[in-house]
Amino acid sequence: MTLPAxxxxxxxxxCSCLALPAQTNRKIEELKGxxxxxxxxxxQSESLLLSAKKDVKSQLGDLQLINSRLGExxxxxxxxxxxxxxxxxxxxxxxxxxxxxxxxxxxxxxxxAESVKYLRKTRSxxxxxxxxxxxxxxxxxxxxxRYVNEYAGYQRQQGEQIxxxxxxIEAKHKEIQSVKDEKNSxxxxxxxxxxxxxxxxxxxxxxxxxxxxxxxxxxxxLKRQRQQSQQLNAKIDRLIEQEIAAAKKRAEEEAARKxxxxxxxxxxxxxxxxxxxxxDIDMMEEHTGDRKLSSVFIKNKGRLPMPITGPYAxxxxxxxxxxxxxKNVTLDNKGINIKGENGAKARTVFDGTVxxxxxxxxxxxxxxxxxxxxxxxxxxxxxxxxxxxxxxTGDALGTIAPDSSGNIILHFQIRKETQKLNPEAWLGR
Numbered sequence: 052m053t054l055p056a057x058x059x060x061x062x063x064x065x066c067s068c069l070a071l072p073a074q075t076n077r078k079i080e081e082l083k084g085x086x087x088x089x090x091x092x093x094x095q096s097e098s099l100l101l102s103a104k105k106d107v108k109s110q111l112g113d114l115q116l117i118n119s120r121l122g123e124x125x126x127x128x129x130x131x132x133x134x135x136x137x138x139x140x141x142x143x144x145x146x147x148x149x150x151x152x153x154x155x156x157x158x159x160x161x162x163x164a165e166s167v168k169y170l171r172k173t174r175s176x177x178x179x180x181x182x183x184x185x186x187x188x189x190x191x192x193x194x195x196x197r198y199v200n201e202y203a204g205y206q207r208q209q210g211e212q213i214x215x216x217x218x219x220i221e222a223k224h225k226e227i228q229s230v231k232d233e234k235n236s237x238x239x240x241x242x243x244x245x246x247x248x249x250x251x252x253x254x255x256x257x258x259x260x261x262x263x264x265x266x267x268x269x270x271x272x273l274k275r276q277r278q279q280s281q282q283l284n285a286k287i288d289r290l291i292e293q294e295i296a297a298a299k300k301r302a303e304e305e306a307a308r309k310x311x312x313x314x315x316x317x318x319x320x321x322x323x324x325x326x327x328x329x330x331d332i333d334m335m336e337e338h339t340g341d342r343k344l345s346s347v348f349i350k351n352k353g354r355l356p357m358p359i360t361g362p363y364a365x366x367x368x369x370x371x372x373x374x375x376x377x378k379n380v381t382l383d384n385k386g387i388n389i390k391g392e393n394g395a396k397a398r399t400v401f402d403g404t405v406x407x408x409x410x411x412x413x414x415x416x417x418x419x420x421x422x423x424x425x426x427x428x429x430x431x432x433x434x435x436x437x438x439x440x441x442x443x444t445g446d447a448l449g450t451i452a453p454d455s456s457g458n459i460i461l462h463f464q465i466r467k468e469t470q471k472l473n474p475e476a477w478l479g480r
Contacts, residue, residue, distance in 0.1 A: 079141060082134040089127040092480060095362035096120050099390055102456050107268040109456040111374075114258045115366040116390060117251055118375045123364075124248050131241045138234045142227060149223045156216045163209045259376040273380065283411055284385050287427055287464065290407045290418055294425065295468055298341070345422030348401055354479040355400040356445060358428060358463045359391045366390045366460070369473040386427065386464030387474050395459050396435075397428040397448040400478070405440045417448045427464035430454075 099116065102109035262269050357363060367388035374380045399419050406425070407418040415431040419442060431449035436442065451459050465472045 076141070079134065079137045082130060082137060086127065086130050086134060088480060089123060089130060093120065093123050093127065096123060096364040098362045099364055099392060102458060104456050106456065107262065107265055107272045108454075109458075110258055110262055111269065111272060112366065112390075112456060112458050112460075114255065114262065114374065114376065115388075116364055117255050117258065119364045119366050119390075121248060121251050121255065121375070124244050124251070128241055128244050128248075131237050131244070135234055135237050135241075138230055138237070142230045142234070145223060145227045145230065149220060149227065152216060152220050152223060156213065156220065159209060159213050159216065163213060255376050262377060269377075269380070273382075277383075279412065280384070283416075283429060283462070286409060286411055287385075287416070287418070287466075288469070290409060291425055291466060291469060294406045294418070294420065341420075341422040343422070344402065345424060348421045348424050351401065352477050355477050356398070357389070357478060357480070358397055358400050358426070359389050359451070359461050360396045360398060360447075361392050361394075363395075364390050365475070369475060385471050386462055389461045389463060391451060391459045391461060393453070393459060395451050395461070397431055397451055397461050397463075399428075399442045399444060399446050399448060400426055400465075401444050403442055405436050405438055405442065408434045408436070408438055414452055415449060419448075423467055425466045425468075427462075427466065429462040429464075430460055 096116075096119065101113045101116065365387050367382060367384050369384055369387055371381055371383045374382060397417070401419075401421045403419040403421040403426070405417060406420045407416075409416050409418075411429075414429065415434050416427065416429040417431065417434050417436065419426045419428070428448050430452055432452040434449045436446070436448055451461050453459055463474055465474045465477055
C-alpha cells in the first residue's frame with residue numbers, strides 16, 4: 052500500500068473515532084429533549100381531572116383519558132430506556148478512553164523512572180564528561196553533548212506530561228461518575244413510572260369493569276357518537292368541496308386573465324404592458340400566495356403548535372382503532388379529539404384565511420385554509436373570527452364548549468383538499 056493511501060486510511064479512521072463520541076452525545080441530548088417534552092406533557096395531562104359523573108359517556112371519556120396517560124407514560128419509559136442504553140454506550144467509551152490513558156501513563160511513568168535512574172548514574176560532572184569523551188568519533192561526541200544537555204529538559208517535559216495525564220484521568224473518572232449518576236437517576240425514574248402505570252392500569256380495569264356491566268348503554272352511546280361524527284364529517288366535506296370549487300374557479304379566472312393579457316399586449320393603454328390591473332392583480336397574487344403557503348405549510352410538518360391553549364391530552368386518535376381495555380369496541384375518527392381545561396381556546400396552527408364558520412348541534416366549527424391545506428376546529432361555543440379574516444399562527448378562534456359531561460373536547464382535523472390526514476403527524480409535541 053502506498054504512503055498516500057495509508058495516510059488517507061489513517062485520516063478516515065481518526066475522523067471516525069472523533070465522530071462516534073459526537074454522535075453518541077448528540078443522541079443523548081436529543082433523548083433528554085424528548086424526555087423533557089414527554090414529562091411536561093404528562094404533567095399537563097395529570098392536571099386534567101376525571102369526570103365526577105357516573106354516566107356511560109363520562110366513564111368512556113375517563114377511560115380514553117386514562118388510556119392517553121398510559122400511552123404517554125409507556126412512551127416515556129421507552130425514551131428513558133433508550134437514554135439508558137445511550138449512557139451505557141457513552142460509559143463504555145469513557146472507560147475505554149480511561150484504560151488507554153492509564154496504560155499510556157504507566158508507560159510514561161516507566162520511562163520517567165528509567166530517566167531518573169540514568170541521571171543518578173551520570174549526576175557528577177566527571178561521569179558526564181567520561182560519557183562524552185568516550186565517543187568513537189567527533190560526530191558521536193557532538194551528539195552525546197547534545198543528548199546530555201537535552202536530557203534534563205526531556206525529563207522535565209516527561210514529568211509535566213505525567214501530571215497533565217494524571218489530571219486528565221481524574222477528569223475522566225469524574226465524567227464516568229457523572230454518567231453513572233445520571234444512569235442511576237434514570238433507573239429510579241423508570242421504576243417510578245412503572246409504579247404510576249400499575250396505578251393507572253388499576254383505574255383502567257375498574258372503569259372497564261363498570262362499562263362492561265353497562266354494555267347496552269355503552270353500545271347506545273357509541274352509536275350516538277358515530278351518528279354525530281357522521282353528521283359533522285358530512286358537513287365538513289360539503290364545506291370543503293365548496294371551498295375547492297371556489298379555489299378552482301379562482302384559478303380558472305386567473306388563467307383566463309393571463310390569456311387575455313397576453314392577447315391584448317399591444318392593445319389599449321390599460322393593457323399595453325401585458326399585465327392585468329387592479330382587482331385582476333389581487334386575484335393573481337392571491338393564487339400565487341396560496342401555492343407558496345402550501346409549500347411552507349408542508350415544510351412545517353411535525354412542528355405545528357397544538358390547536359388548544361393550556362394543558363391538554365389527546366383522548367381520541369386518528370383513524371380506526373380499538374379502545375384499550377374494551378372488547379369489540381372500535382372507534383373511527385377523521386381527526387383527533389383533544390381534552391383541555393375549562394376556558395381553553397382553539398387556536399390556528401398556521402397562517403391562513405378563515406374560509407367557513409358553521410353551526411352544528413348548537414356548536415360552532417371553523418375552517419382555516421393554508422393554501423391547499425385546511426385545518427378544522429370543532430366544538431366551539433362561538434367564533435371570535437370572521438369569514439375571510441387573515442390569521443397568524445396561534446391566533447385564537449374561540450372558546451371550546453363543555454359537553455354534557457362537562458368535558459372540554461376540541462375536535463381537530465387537517466385536510467389536503469378532500470384527503471384526511473393524521474393531525475398527530477403534523478403537530479410538534
